Amino acid sequence: MNTKHANQQHTTRARGGEKVVTVNRRAWHDYFIEEEVEAGIVLTGTEIKSIREGRVNIREAHARIENGEVLLYGMHISPYGQAGDYFQHDPNRPRKLLLHRAQIRYLQQRVEARGYTIVPLRLVLRNGKAKLDIGLAKGKRAYDKRDALAERDSRREIEQALRRRD
Numbered sequence: 349m350n351t352k353h354a355n356q357q358h359t360t361r362a363r364g365g366e367k368v369v370t371v372n373r374r375a376w377h378d379y380f381i382e383e384e385v386e387a388g389i390v391l392t393g394t395e396i397k398s399i400r401e402g403r404v405n406i407r408e409a410h411a412r413i414e415n416g417e418v419l420l421y422g423m424h425i426s427p428y429g430q431a432g433d434y435f436q437h438d439p440n441r442p443r444k445l446l447l448h449r450a451q452i453r454y455l456q457q458r459v460e461a462r463g464y465t466i467v468p469l470r471l472v473l474r475n476g477k478a479k480l481d482i483g484l485a486k487g488k489r490a491y492d493k494r495d496a497l498a499e500r501d502s503r504r505e506i507e508q509a510l511r512r513r514d
Contacts, residue, residue: 369472382486421442425439
């Protein structure tokens with residue numbers, strides 16, 4: 349067995365069978381995240397192999413509800429290097445998210461009524477299955493972003509001062 353592969357399995361099991369593949373830090377910067385929901389993703393074989401290699405980008409992605417289904421647009425999954433040309437997937441195709449019907453209805457009500465949007469927050473492998481944590485988000489204005497940056501900078505300065513004092 350390859351030692352690199354064995355170490356990955358070990359670290360995955362150590363955290364309760366969960367491995368974080370990617371985090372959408374831009375979502376936390378651009379939006380107020382009100383609620384988080386875990387969703388499954390409908391994937392092909394080469395897509396899940398690329399995700400396991402960490403070759404995925406969710407920074408520009410967003411979800412829309414169409415015909416009672418939640419579809420994720422803008423998620424880029426790079427082609428899998430070991431597969432031939434015939435078996436490759438489209439890197440930017442819309443992907444269906446798997447949610448309960450009641451969750452979809454609730455999200456649709458919030459998006460339509462109050463101007464929320466659905467953004468992906470993180471992609472994880474939980475017990476070998478790819479799961480996407482999505483957030484019900486409301487857009488930040490420019491001054492909100494500046495306030496958040498100023499608060500983070502001041503918190504960092506305080507922590508540095510405390511470390512220097514010790």
